Amino acid sequence: FDERDGVLWMDGAMVPWRDAKIHVLTHGLHYAGAVFEGERVYGGNIFESEAHTRRLRRSAEILGYEIPYSVAEIEDAKRAVVAALGIADGYVRPVAWRGSEMMGVGAPDARIHLAIAAWDWPSYFSPEARARGIKLTISPWRRPAPNMAPVESKASGLYMICTMSRHAAEKQGFHDALMLDYRGFLAEGTGANLFLAIDGRLHTPTADCFLDGITRRTVMRLARERQIEVVERHVLPDELACASEVFLTGSAAEVTPVGQIDDLTFTPGAMCQALYDDYMALVRGTPRPALS
Numbered sequence: 001f002d003e004r005d006g007v008l009w010m011d012g013a014m015v016p017w018r019d020a021k022i023h024v025l026t027h028g029l030h031y032a033g034a035v036f037e038g039e040r041v042y043g044g045n046i047f048e049s050e051a052h053t054r055r056l057r058r059s060a061e062i063l064g065y066e067i068p069y070s071v072a073e074i075e076d077a078k079r080a081v082v083a084a085l086g087i088a089d090g091y092v093r094p095v096a097w098r099g100s101e102m103m104g105v106g107a108p109d110a111r112i113h114l115a116i117a118a119w120d121w122p123s124y125f126s127p128e129a130r131a132r133g134i135k136l137t138i139s140p141w142r143r144p145a146p147n148m149a150p151v152e153s154k155a156s157g158l159y160m161i162c163t164m165s166r167h168a169a170e171k172q173g174f175h176d177a178l179m180l181d182y183r184g185f186l187a188e189g190t191g192a193n194l195f196l197a198i199d200g201r202l203h204t205p206t207a208d209c210f211l212d213g214i215t216r217r218t219v220m221r222l223a224r225e226r227q228i229e230v231v232e233r234h235v236l237p238d239e240l241a242c243a244s245e246v247f248l249t250g251s252a253a254e255v256t257p258v259g260q261i262d263d264l265t266f267t268p269g270a271m272c273q274a275l276y277d278d279y280m281a282l283v284r285g286t287p288r289p290a291l292s
């Protein structure tokens with residue numbers, strides 16, 4: 001990924017993609033204090049750009065540091081990167097971290113860095129997987145409790161269990177993993193939130209120990225606009241057997257139907273399709289399909 005033409009934004013300036021390097025003694029690499037965002041570009045515009053920027057700054061504050069750029073400055077930088085690369089449909093990845101000026105767990109004077117990269121990226125899961133619904137397996141790793149990790153921060157350290165879960169799932173032939181929370185309730189995917197259709201209602205786990213996704217909130221609003229009742233609650237894994245549809249939401253995953261979770265199978269259905277259509281219309285700024 002580092003061998004590409006083009007530019008990215010780093011600490012206030014555009015730099016050639018290949019030259020965007022950091023020292024091996026970077027604090028963020030050793031102690032996992034980086035925070036990042038994942039955002040999508042549709043027709044040259046970043047969807048919910050400011051909400052992502054605010055979350056990025058908040059993620060850093062939760063970890064005890066301030067990103068030295070304002071929301072407006074970060075917004076300008078993101079727009080500049082997307083424009084410089086001429087990206088119409090793609091992805092934006094801001095990342096902030098403590099630098100290499102100090103080594104050790106405590107590094108209060110390490111410089112805070114920010115980089116913003118963007119690239120063309122049509123689909124998180126392959127179109128075939130999307131059409132049939134992706135296959136998930138429940139991970140042995142659980143989302144930690146709010147007093148065991150900074151669960152509201154999109155902090156890189158929290159992603160080690162996501163990567164381990166996803167790699168283990170892929171080795172077994174699944175597309176991705178689904179994680180339970182520390183209590184054993186359904187939580188989320190490794191990069192997306194979870195929804196279940198049960199008896200015509202939309203159920204989604206309460207986001208009290210994992211990321212309350214921007215897509216999650218958008219899809220809940222779109223569902224309510226369709227007069228679909230949305231229920232946020234703690235959901236047990238056994239309840240998956242009662243679900244007529246299951247899907248994931250995320251900036252990268254958008255609205256992706258789930259076709260299998262371990263031994264249970266699901267058919268991508270009308271509710272997921274309607275919310276996918278509504279979501280795509282919203283992000284592309286095209287007219288919403290007629291409500292049915």
Ligand code: PMP
Binds near residue numbers: 038189192213
């Ligand atoms: N959970 C995790 C672990 C994620 O990485 C993401 C993607 N950022 C989400 C949920 C969904 O968040 P959003 O809709 O804001 O992209």
